Amino acid sequence: MATKPxxxxxxxxxxxxxxxxxxxRIHWVTYRVPNELxxxxxxxxxxxxVRVQLTKQFTDATWKYTSALIMExxxxxxxxxxxxxxIADDISCGREISLKAGDYIAIQSFLKRK
Amino acid sequence: MPFEGLxxxxxxxxxxxxxxxxxxxxxxxxxxxxxxxxxxxxxxxCAQFPELAVQEVVFTGGEPLMQAYxxxxxxxxxxxxxxxxxxxxxLLLSPRIVAQIRDCGIHEVGVSLxxxxxxxxxxxxxxxxxxxxxxxxxxxxxxxxxxxxITTVNALNVHxxxxxxxxxxxxxxxxxxxxxxxxxxxxxxxxxxxxxDDEYLEMGLFCQQYRPLAADAGMTLVPADGCxxxxxxxxxxxxxxxxxAGIADCGIMSDGRVKGCLSWPDSLVEGDxxxxxxxxxxxxxxxxxxTRDFTCAELGGQCRTCEMGAQCGxxxxxxxxxxxxxxxxxxxxxxxxxxARLATQ
Numbered sequence: 284m285a286t287k288p289x290x291x292x293x294x295x296x297x298x299x300x301x302x303x304x305x306x307x308r309i310h311w312v313t314y315r316v317p318n319e320l321x322x323x324x325x326x327x328x329x330x331x332x333v334r335v336q337l338t339k340q341f342t343d344a345t346w347k348y349t350s351a352l353i354m355e356x357x358x359x360x361x362x363x364x365x366x367x368x369x370i371a372d373d374i375s376c377g378r379e380i381s382l383k384a385g386d387y388i389a390i391q392s393f394l395k396r397k
Numbered sequence: 398m399p400f401e402g403l404x405x406x407x408x409x410x411x412x413x414x415x416x417x418x419x420x421x422x423x424x425x426x427x428x429x430x431x432x433x434x435x436x437x438x439x440x441x442x443c444a445q446f447p448e449l450a451v452q453e454v455v456f457t458g459g460e461p462l463m464q465a466y467x468x469x470x471x472x473x474x475x476x477x478x479x480x481x482x483x484x485x486x487x488l489l490l491s492p493r494i495v496a497q498i499r500d501c502g503i504h505e506v507g508v509s510l511x512x513x514x515x516x517x518x519x520x521x522x523x524x525x526x527x528x529x530x531x532x533x534x535x536x537x538x539x540x541x542x543x544x545x546x547i548t549t550v551n552a553l554n555v556h557x558x559x560x561x562x563x564x565x566x567x568x569x570x571x572x573x574x575x576x577x578x579x580x581x582x583x584x585x586x587x588x589x590x591x592x593x594d595d596e597y598l599e600m601g602l603f604c605q606q607y608r609p610l611a612a613d614a615g616m617t618l619v620p621a622d623g624c625x626x627x628x629x630x631x632x633x634x635x636x637x638x639x640x641x642a643g644i645a646d647c648g649i650m651s652d653g654r655v656k657g658c659l660s661w662p663d664s665l666v667e668g669d670x671x672x673x674x675x676x677x678x679x680x681x682x683x684x685x686x687x688t689r690d691f692t693c694a695e696l697g698g699q700c701r702t703c704e705m706g707a708q709c710g711x712x713x714x715x716x717x718x719x720x721x722x723x724x725x726x727x728x729x730x731x732x733x734x735x736x737a738r739l740a741t742q
Contacts, residue, residue: 299450301402334478384401384402385399388401389399390450392676393675394682
């Protein structure tokens with residue numbers, strides 16, 4: 284059972300986890316081979332996170348809503364609720380945070396609309 | 398479910414200008430587009446890549462080395478920790494340019510070689526072009542770079558593939574990309590270059606036979622776009638799962654317009670980076686629907702009754718469009734050709 288931490292550990296790695304149907308395509312549009320990226324992805328998603336450069340704005344906003352959820356029980360905005368719950372769940376369970384591509388896209392889109 | 402892909406691999410047509418007028422050129426390259434991106438515009442586009450998790454950019458053209466700002470762009474991308482590759486016809490690969498390529502951090506360069514010397518020079522309509530491109534490849538090797546020879550297979554050169562392999566191996570080329578001709582641009586009119594089913598199959602069987610031989614000899618032979626699908630001739634490993642254009646790959650034209658794949662016709666433009674951000678173009682509801690929203694109901698031609706249709710998605714989008722005018726109906730398919738042969742035996 285997950286326990287509520289008093290001080291959440293919040294470390295967002297600069298790596299995205301892609302859904303299998305995105306990465307599991309050996310035949311990428313091949314402008315030039317060998318496609319190093321495809322080679323990396325072929326190893327499997329667990330070994331092939333995609334690097335992303337997270338901005339301070341992204342990290343701060345994610346932390347703001349995640350900590351509010353964990354510490355105060357405050358519901359995040361509906362557009363990013365799924366993403367924030369996923370991150371909060373990782374923290375509450377003591378897992379390393381894995382940032383799913385869909386969650387990253389949702390939060391980034393939310394910030395762009397604000 | 399919202400779309401969760403990202404443009405991890407970008408093809409970037411730096412210019413449509415080219416110092417050759419190849420008979421098979423799918424872009425009909427020659428003159429630049431009337432309103433190509435300026436350096437400042439191109440750099441501003443680069444700045445949008447990190448948030449989209451772009452991992453790799455491949456410069457194409459036209460002839461990308463004819464775009465004066467390519468070193469600035471490559472350097473900026475390197476600074477953004479994005480890998481940069483390039484596809485060139487090789488004519489401009491002087492020692493100075495090769496050194497620039499290396500210094501900019503371009504990690505891999507593809508050089509087009511479309512047959513043995515007479516064939517290549519005929520397709521290029523330039524005597525001596527083969528030797529100049531091969532010299533360029535050698536300079537890349539000498540500079541410690543990792544060049545790839547790229548051969549667009551057509552009816553003129555398909556029978557030369559074994560001899561070309563020997564030539565490239567002798568030259569020390571470490572990698573060879575083999576891909577069929579797409580009937581776009583000038584290539585559409587040059588019907589004498591178009592592959593028949595037998596010739597397409599010959600290309601596949603060549604790759605199947607020579608891949609292990611090449612590997613033993615230290616060369617990687619890779620069948621690229623349009624070699625497939627779901628057949629015993631395909632390379633071993635994970636099977637083909639459909640076109641990734643607009644799902645994990647994207648193309649930027651030299652005037653800032655965006656397509657799922659640079660090989661697609663210009664009528665399939667999804668947006669313009671002079672008007673919208675890359676993020677907005679990529680995530681616009683309904684964008685790149687042909688590949689993102691594929692269902693089996695959209696399969697056409699022989700793909701409609703193929704048991705692999707759901708997985709395959711009807712092959713290479715560009716080749717399908719070039720041959721039939723529609724997505725998801727690529728008639729160049731080893732599986733279909735082999736099945737047709739079996740049926741007639």
